[in-house]
Amino acid sequence: MGETSLQIAPLIEIGSVVITSTVVTTWTIMIIILLFTWLLSRRLSLEPGPVQTAVEGIVSAIYEAIAAVEPQHARRIMPFVGSLWLYLLIANLTGLIPGAHSPTRDLSATAALAFLVFLSTHWFGIRIQGLGNYLRHYIMPSPILLPFHLISEITRTVALAVRLFGNMMSLEMAALLILLVAGFLAPVPILMLHIIEALVQAYIFGMLALIYIAGGIQSRQPPEQEKE
């Protein structure tokens, strides 16, 4: 595609809108997911086949992981967090396809996801607790902690974006460097590591997002409710 691991070359420019390979790859992933889920949703039955069984297992595992952290609102936050896990898993593994690049090696993509996590934390917190109760947690237990809360909101979002971007970009760059230095088949162990890293990073990103959202929801709840 005529791009290095650090530079994302634009494919199409329409005025000020630049379409890069990251966006195209994301659209491709979305189309594949749309086709698969659309076909699946038309063939769902109470007596599942192998594919439906596997999909139900994945969905159940996602739901149970979210319910373990936030049991009261698992159904509400599941679409966002579950989509993060599924999208990041597929996006991270896309880098294994020859000629394709993972969208998560683009800082713009990871920053967008981190920004959505930042927004969703406040969205769910305000929707569930109300604006006043949610904002009050920034001055709890003392108003002195307000700056630290604000700094934490920014830094953790930046860390979320940079962590994923750095790991995925470094993996692809390492594979590229080994390929250049050692030749064909030498990067295979690095690609194996890529698979594990893709799974781990998707899990970490989604789990951190879940924890941030759950923290925003539970920030003003009484202790006995938190125990539940």
Place this chain on the structure above:
Amino acid sequence: MELSWSTFILEAINFLVLVWILKRFLYKPVLDVIERRKAGIEKIQADARALNAEAEKSQQLYESRLADWSKERQQARDTLQQELEAERARGMNALHLELEQEREKARVVAAARETSALHLAQETALRQAALFATRLLDATAGPETQARLVDLVITDLSQLPAERIEAIRSSYGQTPEVIVTSAAFALDDDQRERLEAAMRELTGLDIPVHFEIDSELLAGVRITVGAWILACNLKDELEGMAVIAHAQ
């Protein structure tokens, strides 16, 4: 490592669209299917629990009925046992009674046989005694014995009370025409005269007296006045003794 705002915004929009897609076509339908399946399983479990409860209730009812039936069976068995005991007791009593009756009957029969045998023996003895007496008197009887018997008749007739004499006279029936006197041996004249006098005095009739010889009388006389007979001889006495013995 540049931040492209176009990519940033497009990626954000892309992800929000992806969230909608997954929510619309994956999470909601799959979770609905899982919940419907769970509901179906819970319904089956509820039905199974209801069936189980019903089965347990039926089992309890059956066990209760079985216990009642067992109790009734035991009561019926006890009642039957009591009835059998009573019936056996009644049977034993009836058997004892019948046995006692049989024993009494056997005892009576034995006594009757013994009495009959005794009577037979007595009769035989009397008959033998009569036969012996008949043979003895036949061998020893003679005119002297007959004379003493004639004297005894004359003496007894002369000593009869008046009411006895009247009874004898009323037993004749019609007035006889003759008085028949049978004797084992021939009577002499004196004996004939005294007998005629005694008979006329007894009967008060003046009718002839015929004298006959009947050796079977052994000794003595037999006087026949109409329907009235006076026996004073050994044969009639012996036969009278035999008849009396037989009647006893």
